[in-house]
Amino acid sequence: DTAVSQTPKYLVTQMGNDKSIKCEQNLGHDTMYWYKQDSKKFLKIMFSYNNKELIINETVPNRFSPKSPDKAHLNLHINSLELGDSAVYFCASSRGTSGNTIYFGEGSWLTVV
Amino acid sequence: AQSVSQHNHHVILSEAASLELGCNYSYGGTVNLFWYVQYPGQHLQLLLKYFSGDPLVKGIKGFEAEFIKSKFSFNLRKPSVQWSDTAEYFCAGNYGGSQGNLIFGKGTKLSVKP
Structure with a gap:
């Protein structure tokens, strides 16, 4: 069973559309994250939730809105998609926030055309 | 600012060669x-x-890595690489008090020629 699973894996959509990426973890972790990997492979954190509370919110356009209905889920909704949003989005989770290992999902390849 | 840097952008090796990928982290307390x-x-x-x-x-x-505090380094090593090791390698640091934020280096692409 996949520990951190995200859907869809691939998404091609037009500029201006609204789309969501879903993430679920079955590890019993209380902290979940969204990371963005750009075309140069650089990884940067976008959001982090601990027990459904937002704890990290990096400089991300407010078109990006994470939602955590429970500790096992952290979804990412993106409004008014732009070409520059094309990237790979990785969901991740960990136990606590004090530096424990972070486990990553398989990534969602988003292409905006 | 807390940061992690990887010096090598792309490393090309032949199978059985030894590997060392550099990683340095900035001072920022416990990491x-x-x-x-x-x-x-x-x-x-x-x-x-x-x-x-x-x-x-x-x-x-x-794979193995050595933490050298005096050099702020955490280099990755492997004595003998295989073609299947071809991949992108990322060094990352989690600083105390960062609330779990994992700071990544820019990655090193390793290509192993058979």
Whole structure:
């Protein structure tokens, strides 16, 4: 069973559309994250939730809105998609926030055309 | 500012060659260090991690890394690479008080020629 699973894996959509990426973890972790990997492979954190509370919110356009209905889920909704949003989005989770290992999902390849 | 840097952008080796990928982290108090590997088209997988204790840590697939505090380094090594080691390698640090924020280096692409 996949520990951190995200859907869809691939998404091609037009500029201006609204789309969501879903993430679920079955590890019993209380902290979940969204990371963005750009075309140069650089990884940067976008959001982090601990027990459904937002704890990290990096400089991300407010078109990006994470939602955590429970500790096992952290979804990412993106409004008014732009070409520059094309990237790979990785969901991740960990136990606590004090530096424990972070486990990553398989990534969602988003292409905006 | 807290940062992690990897010096090598692309490393090309022949099979059986030895590997060392550089990683340096900035001073920022307590830091936990990780090496992740990303095979083509796949997600990030943890190779090894250092929290405390023995500065030489062994990971999966024959990889090891040495934490040298005086040099702020955490280099990744493997005595003999295989074609299947072709991947992108990321060094990352989790600083105390960062609330779990994992700061990544820019990655090193390793290409192993058969």
